Amino acid sequence: MRIIFFTHPPFLGSQSMPRFARMLAEGMQNRGHETEVWTPEAKFYLLPVPQMFKKWMGYIDQYLVFPAQVRKRMAQYGNNTLFVFTDQALGPWVPLVAKRPHVIHCHDFLAQQSALGQISENPTSRSGQQYQAYIRSGYQQGKNFISVSHKTQQDLHQFLGQIPPKSLMVYNGLNQKFIAGNTLSARKNLSAQLSLDLNNGYLLHVGGNQWYKNRTGVIEIYNEWRKTAAQSLPLLMIGAVPDAKLTTQYESSPYKEDIHLVSGKSDDVVKLAYQGAAVFLFPSLAEGFGWPIAEAMASGCPVITTGEAPMTEVGGEVAFYIPRRPQTGAEVQAWAQDAATQVSRILAFPAADREQQVAKGLINAARFNADGTLNRLEHIYQDILQAAL
Secondary structure (H helix, E strand, O other), X not given: OEEEEEOOOHHHOOOHHHHHHHHHHHHHHHOOOEEEEEOOOOOHHHOOOOHHHHHHHHHHHHHHHHHHHHHHHHOOOOXXXXXXXXXXXXXXXXXXXXXXXXEEEEOOOHHHHHHOOOOOOOOOXXXXXXXXXXXXXXXXXXXXXXXXXXXXXXXXXXXXXXXXXXXXXXXXXXXXXXXXXXXXXXXXXXXXXXXXXXXXXXXXXXXXXOHHHOHHHHHXXXXXXXXXXXXXXOEEEEEXXXXXXXXXXXXXXXXXXXXXXXXXXXXXXXXXXXXXOOEEEEOXXXXXXXXXXXXXXXXXXXXXXXXXXXXXXXHOOOOEEEOOOOOOHHHHHHHHHHHHHHHHHHHOXXXXXXXXXXXXXXXXHOOOOHHHHHHHHHHHHHHHHHHHO
């Protein structure tokens, strides 16, 4: 097959989507297929304009310059080429190849739902609403879709208003190798790399500042746990540089001396953190898939996460579930106390029970095998291309 992958431009600063695109392109290339990656170049975006105009310069590169380039390139490719959109958010480009063999990968519809006022925690500006409508008008012209979870697939069908000609679900495969290493060795190594004392264990969270990651909720849980905890394990939070909201939550915590906000570290440091953690906290409000759940389990770490799809799809019967964080003050404290109880429960496990939990997690995480995912996607790609010939 000849496969053209459309992906987000690197100047947007995203990490997960380019990584996903690389996994697809390299995976198909390793399977003997001819692949190319098409993405807008930063031209107008690099012009010396005030920061407030940077976004609009990027839009020119993405939605004026790039489509013209695609139309010109298209003449060189026949119907034996499959065009793959690595994210449904690339919807404005879908009409360019809607009559050619194509498939659209769908990750989550949180921005789309927010723009329609369906998520109260994430209000969207008028311009944001229009932008999401523009994206939606594009991917709605698609015919073939692959969703990363059943939840995402259900959301897709709602936004399309129907079930498209082809709509399949394929769970993400872990695009890095995560293994359960020696816990004590991992803690010692990590302590040295971060100049912290983590040798007795720690609670861990991995995630960015996106509203749905609920990083402030992690600190709320930690605060409640420390109030009654028999031990004072630190909280390690690895991810983006803290935003104002997280910083405020951190500064107000009576236990902030034991909360460590870590940014700018390599993937190897994250892997060590998973291996050495006593428990992994992932109280997301929403997700498209929930990579860290599988990553933590594959690293031998018990997981506490939100008891809603798709977190329940990834965590299966192995994760420990808590309700979604409420929005009112009194309810938030009760929620955090409930989660803190789960933390204490896991930390109190006898060694044999913890080993059994870790073993179950490893089995569950094995469902998200990268080779298995790529093999399934290869067959789907071939079927779509064959049906169009």
